[in-house]
Amino acid sequence: MKFFSWKYLVLFGIFASGFLKAQITFGKSVRFIPGISCGYTFGKGLNATVDCAVTALNYKLNNMPSYTGLHVSYSVFSHKKELYDNGFYRAISFNIMNVVNHQLITRLGLARTKLKWGYESRNSKKSNGWGFNADLAVSPIANYPFIGFRKFFIMNQCLGLGGSNPKFLYLGYQYPIEIYRPIKTGPTR
Secondary structure, three states, rough: OOOOOOHHHEEEEEEHHOOOOOOEEEEEEEEEEEEEEEEEEEEEEEEEEEEEEEEEEEEEOEEEOOOOEEEEEEEEOOOOOOOOOOOEEEEEEEEEEEEEOOOEEEEEEEEEEEEEEEEOOOOOOOOOOEEEEEEEEEOOOOOOOOOEEEEEEEOOOHHHHOOOEEEEEEEEEEOOOEEEOOOOOOOOO
Protein backbone atom coordinates (compact mmCIF):
# COMPACT_ATOMS: atom_id res chain seq x y z
CA MET A 1 0.00 0.00 0.00
CA LYS A 2 1.35 3.38 -0.99
CA PHE A 3 1.16 5.59 2.10
CA PHE A 4 2.67 8.87 0.88
CA SER A 5 2.36 10.34 -2.59
CA TRP A 6 2.42 13.73 -4.29
CA LYS A 7 -1.31 14.25 -3.55
CA TYR A 8 -0.67 14.33 0.17
CA LEU A 9 2.28 16.64 -0.24
CA VAL A 10 -0.04 19.05 -2.09
CA LEU A 11 -2.60 18.82 0.74
CA PHE A 12 0.13 19.49 3.28
CA GLY A 13 1.31 22.43 1.15
CA ILE A 14 -2.20 23.92 1.20
CA PHE A 15 -2.32 23.43 4.95
CA ALA A 16 1.11 24.95 5.55
CA SER A 17 0.66 27.83 3.08
CA GLY A 18 -1.54 29.62 5.59
CA PHE A 19 1.53 30.31 7.71
CA LEU A 20 3.46 32.12 4.99
CA LYS A 21 3.48 35.91 5.42
CA ALA A 22 1.39 35.59 8.56
CA GLN A 23 1.69 37.24 11.91
CA ILE A 24 1.33 34.37 14.36
CA THR A 25 0.21 34.81 17.97
CA PHE A 26 -0.34 32.11 20.54
CA GLY A 27 -3.19 32.38 23.01
CA LYS A 28 -4.56 35.66 21.64
CA SER A 29 -7.93 33.94 21.67
CA VAL A 30 -8.92 30.37 22.41
CA ARG A 31 -11.85 28.73 20.64
CA PHE A 32 -13.84 25.58 21.30
CA ILE A 33 -15.42 24.40 18.04
CA PRO A 34 -18.11 21.69 18.10
CA GLY A 35 -19.31 20.39 14.74
CA ILE A 36 -21.47 17.86 12.97
CA SER A 37 -21.64 16.58 9.41
CA CYS A 38 -23.38 13.96 7.32
CA GLY A 39 -22.90 12.83 3.77
CA TYR A 40 -22.23 10.09 1.27
CA THR A 41 -19.46 7.48 1.31
CA PHE A 42 -18.51 6.95 -2.35
CA GLY A 43 -20.03 3.74 -3.69
CA LYS A 44 -20.90 2.50 -0.23
CA GLY A 45 -23.58 4.43 1.65
CA LEU A 46 -24.00 7.15 4.23
CA ASN A 47 -21.74 8.69 6.89
CA ALA A 48 -22.17 10.91 9.93
CA THR A 49 -19.51 12.64 12.02
CA VAL A 50 -19.45 14.45 15.35
CA ASP A 51 -16.32 16.47 16.05
CA CYS A 52 -14.76 19.12 18.24
CA ALA A 53 -11.64 21.24 18.11
CA VAL A 54 -9.69 23.58 20.34
CA THR A 55 -7.61 26.35 18.77
CA ALA A 56 -5.09 28.67 20.36
CA LEU A 57 -2.76 29.62 17.49
CA ASN A 58 -4.08 32.71 15.67
CA TYR A 59 -2.76 34.56 12.66
CA LYS A 60 -3.86 36.95 9.92
CA LEU A 61 -3.46 36.09 6.27
CA ASN A 62 -4.11 39.10 3.99
CA ASN A 63 -6.23 40.62 6.79
CA MET A 64 -8.32 37.44 7.05
CA PRO A 65 -8.65 35.92 10.53
CA SER A 66 -7.17 32.44 10.66
CA TYR A 67 -6.49 29.92 13.38
CA THR A 68 -5.00 26.48 13.97
CA GLY A 69 -5.60 23.86 16.64
CA LEU A 70 -6.26 20.25 17.55
CA HIS A 71 -9.30 18.41 16.20
CA VAL A 72 -10.96 15.12 17.21
CA SER A 73 -13.77 13.41 15.30
CA TYR A 74 -15.90 10.29 15.63
CA SER A 75 -17.51 8.97 12.45
CA VAL A 76 -19.96 6.21 11.62
CA PHE A 77 -20.20 5.12 8.00
CA SER A 78 -21.94 2.35 6.11
CA HIS A 79 -20.28 0.03 3.68
CA LYS A 80 -21.57 -2.72 1.44
CA LYS A 81 -21.64 -6.01 3.32
CA GLU A 82 -19.00 -8.24 1.74
CA LEU A 83 -17.46 -10.09 4.66
CA TYR A 84 -19.48 -9.23 7.78
CA ASP A 85 -23.23 -8.95 8.36
CA ASN A 86 -22.82 -5.55 9.98
CA GLY A 87 -21.92 -2.81 7.53
CA PHE A 88 -21.54 0.07 10.02
CA TYR A 89 -17.96 1.07 10.68
CA ARG A 90 -16.70 3.51 13.28
CA ALA A 91 -13.67 5.73 12.86
CA ILE A 92 -11.93 8.03 15.30
CA SER A 93 -9.42 10.58 14.10
CA PHE A 94 -6.99 13.03 15.69
CA ASN A 95 -6.01 15.94 13.46
CA ILE A 96 -4.38 19.31 13.20
CA MET A 97 -6.96 21.74 11.89
CA ASN A 98 -6.40 25.01 10.04
CA VAL A 99 -9.22 27.49 9.33
CA VAL A 100 -8.82 30.53 7.07
CA ASN A 101 -11.46 33.29 7.17
CA HIS A 102 -14.02 30.85 8.65
CA GLN A 103 -14.38 29.48 5.09
CA LEU A 104 -11.50 27.13 4.23
CA ILE A 105 -11.04 24.24 6.66
CA THR A 106 -8.14 21.81 6.33
CA ARG A 107 -7.55 18.84 8.63
CA LEU A 108 -4.61 16.44 8.51
CA GLY A 109 -4.00 13.64 10.96
CA LEU A 110 -4.44 10.00 11.88
CA ALA A 111 -7.52 7.77 11.88
CA ARG A 112 -8.36 4.34 13.24
CA THR A 113 -11.35 2.18 12.26
CA LYS A 114 -13.43 -0.35 14.19
CA LEU A 115 -16.19 -2.78 13.18
CA LYS A 116 -18.51 -4.65 15.55
CA TRP A 117 -19.73 -7.95 14.13
CA GLY A 118 -21.13 -11.34 15.05
CA TYR A 119 -24.11 -12.33 17.18
CA GLU A 120 -25.48 -9.18 18.84
CA SER A 121 -22.30 -7.38 17.71
CA ARG A 122 -20.26 -9.03 20.48
CA ASN A 123 -17.04 -9.20 18.45
CA SER A 124 -15.02 -6.29 17.20
CA LYS A 125 -12.31 -5.91 14.59
CA LYS A 126 -9.94 -2.92 14.66
CA SER A 127 -7.49 -1.56 12.16
CA ASN A 128 -3.89 -2.66 12.79
CA GLY A 129 -2.68 0.87 13.30
CA TRP A 130 -3.34 4.51 12.66
CA GLY A 131 -3.85 5.47 9.03
CA PHE A 132 -3.45 8.86 7.37
CA ASN A 133 -6.50 11.17 7.36
CA ALA A 134 -7.01 14.15 5.02
CA ASP A 135 -10.02 16.47 5.03
CA LEU A 136 -10.74 19.64 3.06
CA ALA A 137 -13.94 21.72 3.41
CA VAL A 138 -15.11 25.01 1.90
CA SER A 139 -17.92 27.35 2.90
CA PRO A 140 -19.15 29.97 0.40
CA ILE A 141 -19.88 32.45 3.22
CA ALA A 142 -18.01 32.77 6.52
CA ASN A 143 -19.54 30.75 9.40
CA TYR A 144 -22.12 29.05 7.17
CA PRO A 145 -22.47 25.30 6.47
CA PHE A 146 -19.68 23.87 4.36
CA ILE A 147 -19.16 21.10 1.83
CA GLY A 148 -16.18 18.83 2.35
CA PHE A 149 -14.22 15.84 1.10
CA ARG A 150 -12.46 13.38 3.40
CA LYS A 151 -10.29 10.36 2.69
CA PHE A 152 -8.53 8.13 5.17
CA PHE A 153 -6.41 5.04 4.89
CA ILE A 154 -7.25 1.93 6.84
CA MET A 155 -4.24 -0.05 8.01
CA ASN A 156 -6.04 -3.40 7.84
CA GLN A 157 -7.56 -4.81 4.68
CA CYS A 158 -9.27 -7.59 6.69
CA LEU A 159 -11.99 -5.25 7.92
CA GLY A 160 -14.23 -6.25 5.00
CA LEU A 161 -13.86 -3.01 3.09
CA GLY A 162 -12.76 -4.80 -0.08
CA GLY A 163 -9.32 -3.19 -0.21
CA SER A 164 -10.74 0.33 -0.56
CA ASN A 165 -10.13 3.37 1.57
CA PRO A 166 -13.29 5.30 2.47
CA LYS A 167 -13.92 8.63 0.77
CA PHE A 168 -16.60 10.94 2.19
CA LEU A 169 -18.43 13.79 0.53
CA TYR A 170 -20.34 15.65 3.22
CA LEU A 171 -22.20 18.75 4.36
CA GLY A 172 -21.25 20.04 7.78
CA TYR A 173 -21.44 22.86 10.23
CA GLN A 174 -19.14 23.96 13.02
CA TYR A 175 -19.81 26.65 15.56
CA PRO A 176 -16.72 28.42 16.93
CA ILE A 177 -17.17 29.51 20.55
CA GLU A 178 -14.56 31.90 21.83
CA ILE A 179 -13.76 30.84 25.39
CA TYR A 180 -10.91 33.26 26.00
CA ARG A 181 -10.00 36.68 24.64
CA PRO A 182 -7.95 39.25 26.51
CA ILE A 183 -9.89 42.36 27.41
CA LYS A 184 -8.72 45.31 25.37
CA THR A 185 -8.33 48.32 27.57
CA GLY A 186 -8.31 51.85 26.31
CA PRO A 187 -5.79 54.55 27.27
CA THR A 188 -5.75 55.41 30.96
CA ARG A 189 -6.24 58.95 32.20
